[in-house]
Amino acid sequence: xxxxxxxxxxxxxxxxxxxxxxxxxxxxxxxxxxxxxxxxxxxxxxxxxxxxxxxxxxxxxxxxxxxxxxxxxxxxxxxxxxxxxxxxxxxxxxxxxxxxxxxxxxxxxxxxxxxxxxxxxxxxxxxxxxxxxxxxxxxxx
Numbered sequence: 001x002x003x004x005x006x007x008x009x010x011x012x013x014x015x016x017x018x019x020x021x022x023x024x025x026x027x028x029x030x031x032x033x034x035x036x037x038x039x040x041x042x043x044x045x046x047x048x049x050x051x052x053x054x055x056x057x058x059x060x061x062x063x064x065x066x067x068x069x070x071x072x073x074x075x076x077x078x079x080x081x082x083x084x085x086x087x088x089x090x091x092x093x094x095x096x097x098x099x100x101x102x103x104x105x106x107x108x109x110x111x112x113x114x115x116x117x118x119x120x121x122x123x124x125x126x127x128x129x130x131x132x133x134x135x136x137x138x139x140x141x
Contacts (some may be wrong), residue, residue: 022056033060037077037078042058069131072122076122104138111135
């Protein structure tokens with residue numbers, strides 16, 4: 001078992017209710033990470049159900065190199081939700097074409113949404129991840 005470095009969790013965020021955090025081997029699932037906010041129940045790929053009363057961050061453990069940066073991104077969505085930032089989905093990520101040929105266009109559309117751009121900026125600021133820094137450069141240019 002490896003530990004996760006959460007040094008970026010600043011003192012200013014300590015007021016937040018802690019969300020449920022589930023890191024689970026999920027294979028090739030539709031979503032490899034996500035933040036679910038209250039109210040509701042979410043069913044994990046394993047079939048376990050979790051109450052999302054305090055929010056729920058799900059990360060697929062089959063992509064271990066991205067756990068810290070993904071945690072920062074999804075934590076930011078938790079912060080946004082409890083700070084009153086509205087999540088306005090102008091693009092459905094499942095409907096975007098994430099193939100190699102169309103990745104840049106899809107990433108620009110997806111991260112043009114204010115809450116996603118904010119989470120990406122936070123993620124890149126808090127956790128060193130060359131892959132997402134490349135995405136940030138691509139989205140901003």
